Amino acid sequence: MAESFNKASFFTTSSLKALGQNPARTLFAFLGISLGITSLVFIVAAIEGSNSKARHIIEMMGANTIFIRSGFGKRANIHHLRYKLDITDFKDLRRIEGVKTAAYLLVKMERIASASNARESMVMGAMSTFLETFDYRVNRGIAFRPTDYRSFAKVCIIGPELARFFFGAANPLGKFLRVNRTSFRIIGIYRSKGRLPNGMSLDDRLILPIETYRKFIEPEYKKVLGIELKVAPGADYQHIVEEARSILLRRHAKEDFVMITPEMVRKFLNVFNMTLSIYLGLASLVALFVGGFVLSNIFFINVKVRAWEIGIRRALGANRRTIMAQFLAESVAIALAGAIAGTCAGFLSIYLVMPMLGIPKVYPMKSLVIALLFATATGLVAAIMPAKKAADYRPVEALRSRL
Amino acid sequence: MALIRLDGIVKTFRQGELEVRVLKDIALKVERGEFVAIMGSSGSGKSTLMYILGCLDTPTSGTYHLEGMDVSGLDDDALSAIRNSKIGFIFQSFYLIPYLDVLENVLVPTLYNPSPGDARGRALGLLDEVGLGERIGFSPGELSGGQKQRVAIVRALINDPDIILADEPTGQLDSSSSRQVMEILERLNRRGKTVIVVTHDPDTAGYARRRIMIEDGRIIQ
Numbered sequence: 097m098a099e100s101f102n103k104a105s106f107f108t109t110s111s112l113k114a115l116g117q118n119p120a121r122t123l124f125a126f127l128g129i130s131l132g133i134t135s136l137v138f139i140v141a142a143i144e145g146s147n148s149k150a151r152h153i154i155e156m157m158g159a160n161t162i163f164i165r166s167g168f169g170k171r172a173n174i175h176h177l178r179y180k181l182d183i184t185d186f187k188d189l190r191r192i193e194g195v196k197t198a199a200y201l202l203v204k205m206e207r208i209a210s211a212s213n214a215r216e217s218m219v220m221g222a223m224s225t226f227l228e229t230f231d232y233r234v235n236r237g238i239a240f241r242p243t244d245y246r247s248f249a250k251v252c253i254i255g256p257e258l259a260r261f262f263f264g265a266a267n268p269l270g271k272f273l274r275v276n277r278t279s280f281r282i283i284g285i286y287r288s289k290g291r292l293p294n295g296m297s298l299d300d301r302l303i304l305p306i307e308t309y310r311k312f313i314e315p316e317y318k319k320v321l322g323i324e325l326k327v328a329p330g331a332d333y334q335h336i337v338e339e340a341r342s343i344l345l346r347r348h349a350k351e352d353f354v355m356i357t358p359e360m361v362r363k364f365l366n367v368f369n370m371t372l373s374i375y376l377g378l379a380s381l382v383a384l385f386v387g388g389f390v391l392s393n394i395f396f397i398n399v400k401v402r403a404w405e406i407g408i409r410r411a412l413g414a415n416r417r418t419i420m421a422q423f424l425a426e427s428v429a430i431a432l433a434g435a436i437a438g439t440c441a442g443f444l445s446i447y448l449v450m451p452m453l454g455i456p457k458v459y460p461m462k463s464l465v466i467a468l469l470f471a472t473a474t475g476l477v478a479a480i481m482p483a484k485k486a487a488d489y490r491p492v493e494a495l496r497s498r499l
Numbered sequence: 500m501a502l503i504r505l506d507g508i509v510k511t512f513r514q515g516e517l518e519v520r521v522l523k524d525i526a527l528k529v530e531r532g533e534f535v536a537i538m539g540s541s542g543s544g545k546s547t548l549m550y551i552l553g554c555l556d557t558p559t560s561g562t563y564h565l566e567g568m569d570v571s572g573l574d575d576d577a578l579s580a581i582r583n584s585k586i587g588f589i590f591q592s593f594y595l596i597p598y599l600d601v602l603e604n605v606l607v608p609t610l611y612n613p614s615p616g617d618a619r620g621r622a623l624g625l626l627d628e629v630g631l632g633e634r635i636g637f638s639p640g641e642l643s644g645g646q647k648q649r650v651a652i653v654r655a656l657i658n659d660p661d662i663i664l665a666d667e668p669t670g671q672l673d674s675s676s677s678r679q680v681m682e683i684l685e686r687l688n689r690r691g692k693t694v695i696v697v698t699h700d701p702d703t704a705g706y707a708r709r710r711i712m713i714e715d716g717r718i719i720q
C-alpha cells in the first residue's frame with residue numbers, strides 16, 4: 097500500500113516537473129482553460145442567482161396568490177398615479193368561487209413626521225386580510241382590531257426601519273406619527289421583511305386600516321393600486337386566473353391591468369435564465385474549446401520535443417498505456433490548475449458583474465465541482481490525440497530522435 | 500539452457516521503395532553470467548541487434564529465446580514488462596530526463612514495475628556504491644559525463660535485471676571516466692549479471708571475456 101502510494105506521488109511530482117520544464121507553454125494552456133472555466137463558473141452562478149431570485153419572489157407572493165396590479169394611464173407620475181382598478185373590481189373578484197381571501201391595496205408616498213423628525217415614506221392602506229396575505233407579522237404591540245376598521249381609528253403599524261428612524265432605541269408603541277395634518281398612534285411594529293432583490297426596503301412602511309387611509313390620506317379615492325386574491329386549497333388555480341381576467345375585461349375596455357402569478361414570475365425568469373445560459377454557455381464553450389485547442393497543440397509540440405524521453409521511458413519498461421497516462425496526467429494537471437484559477441476568477445467576476453445585472457450574488461460550491469469536471473474532461477480530450485501519438489512512437493525511433 | 504538464444508534473426512527496414520536488410524541471419528547464444536562485447540564498424544547493425552536483444556524492437560524473422568521462452572511473438576505489454584524486469588539499458592548519450600533529479604531519474608523504471616519494493620532504499624544504496632551518494636538532488640545538467648553515465652547505470656540496475664545491455668557506454672566519456680564505468684560493469688558481471696556491451700573501442704571491449712564481430716549484418720567471429 098505504502099509502495100503504490102509512493103509511486104503515485106512520484107508520478108504526480110514528475111508530471112508537475114515536466115510542466116515546469118516549459119513554463120511559457122504551460123502558462124498558455126493554463127490561461128486558455130482558466131478563461132473557459134471563469135465563464136462557466138459565472139453562468140452557474142447566474143442561473144443559481146436568478147433561480148434564487150425567482151424563489152424569493154414566489155415565496156414572498158405565496159404560491160396560491162394572484163396579484164392584479166392596476167395600469168397607471170399614460171401620464172403616470174409617482175405622486176399622482178391614475179389607477180385603473182377600483183373598488184367595484186375588487187368586490188367582483190372577491191366573489192369568484194374558490195377565492196379564499198381577497199385584499200386590495202392603496203399606497204402613496206407621503207411625508208411622515210414626528211415631533212422632531214420627518215421623512216418621505218410609503219403609506220399603505222390595508223384591509224383586514226392584508227396583514228395575513230402580505231405576511232406582515234406584528235411582533236411588537238398588536239395588529240388592527242375589527243373596530244379599528246369600522247371606526248376610522250387613527251392608529252398605524254410601522255416597519256422596524258421607520259421605528260428606528262423616528263425613535264431610535266426608545267419604545268415607539270403609543271407614540272404618534274403625523275401624515276399630512278393627522279396624527280396616528282403607533283399600535284404595532286411588524287417583523288423585518290428585509291429587502292426586495294432590487295434593494296428596495298420593505299421595512300420602512302406605515303400601514304393604516306383601509307377605511308382610515310381613505311378618510312385621511314386619499315378621501316376621494318375609489319381606485320386601487322392592486323388586488324390580491326388567495327386561492328383556497330384544492331380550488332382550480334388556473335380556472336380562477338381565467339375567470340378573474342374575464343370579469344375585469346367585462347368592465348374595462350382594454351386590458352389596463354397586469355395579472356401576476358407565481359407561474360408567470362417563474363416563466364419570465366426562466367426565459368431570462370435561458371437567454372443568459374445560451375449566451376454565456378456558448379461563450380464558455382468557445383472559451384473552453386479554444387483553451388482545449390491550445391492545450392492540445394501544446395501537447396503535440398510537447399510530445400514531439402520529448403520523443404526521446406518517450407523512447408527512454410519505453411526502454412525502461414513503460415508500455416503504451418503508461419506513456420499515455422503520463423501525458424494525460426500532465427494535461428489534466430494543467431486543466432485542474434486552470435479550473436481552480438478559473439473558479440477564483442469566476443467568483444471575482446460574480447462579485448463585480450452580478451450587481452450590474454440585478455442578479456443576487458451567489459457563490460455556489462457546486463460550480464467548483466462543475467469546473468473540475470469540465471476541466472478534467474477538456475484536459476483529457478485535448479491530450480488524448482497527442483498522448484496516443486506518444487504511445488504510438490516506435491521506441492527505437494523515438495530514442496534515435498535525439499541527435 | 501542458454502540465457503539468450505537467437506536463431507536466423509533477420510531485420511529489414513523499409514525506406515520508401517527500398518528494403519534495407521540490416522541483420523542477415525544472425526545466430527547467437529549467450530550464457531548466464533557472460534560478459535560479451537559486440538564490435539563492428541559504424542552501420543554494421545550493432546545497435547539494431549542490441550535493440551532486438553533488449554526487446555525494444557522485434558526481428559523481421561527468426562526466433563529469440565530468452566531464458567528458454569520464445570519472445571519473438573510477444574505483444575507490446577509483455578515486451579515492456581520484460582524490459583522493465585529483466586533488462587537494464589545503458590546508452591551512449593545517457594538519456595537522463597532533464598527535469599528530474601538524480602534520485603528521481605534512477606527511480607523512473609520503478610514507475611513501471613508492479614512490485615517495486617523499497618525502491619528508494621535500493622536507489623540510495625546503489626548511488627552510494629557508484630560514488631554519487633552526495634549528488635542525489637542534482638539535476639542531470641549539473642553532472643559530468645562520467646557521473647551521468649553512472650546515474651544511468653544505477654537506473655539500469657534499479658529493478659535488479661539479469662541482463663545489462665550497454666550501447667557505446669563510453670562513447671562520450673574521457674578515458675578515466677570510461678575506465679570507471681567499465682570497472683563498474685565488470686564488478687556487476689562478477690556478481691552474476693550478464694553484460695553485453697556494444698562498442699567499437701578496443702579498450703572498452705577489452706573488459707569483456709568474449710568478443711563478437713559483426714560486419715554488414717552478419718556475425719563473422
Ligand SMILES: Nc1ncnc2c1ncn2[C@@H]1O[C@H](COP(=O)(O)OP(=O)(O)OP(=O)(O)O)[C@@H](O)[C@H]1O
Nearest residue numbers: 512513514519521540541542543544545546547548
Ligand atoms: N529505422 C531505420 N530505418 C532505416 N534504416 C535504419 C533504421 N535503423 C537503422 N537503420 C540502418 O541500419 C543500419 C545499422 O544501424 P545501426 O544503428 O544498427 O548501426 P551501428 O552498428 O549501431 O552503427 P554505429 O556504430 O554508427 O552506432 C544503418 O545503415 C542504419 O542506417
Ligand SMILES: [Mg+2]
Nearest residue numbers: 545546547666
Ligand atoms: Mg549504434
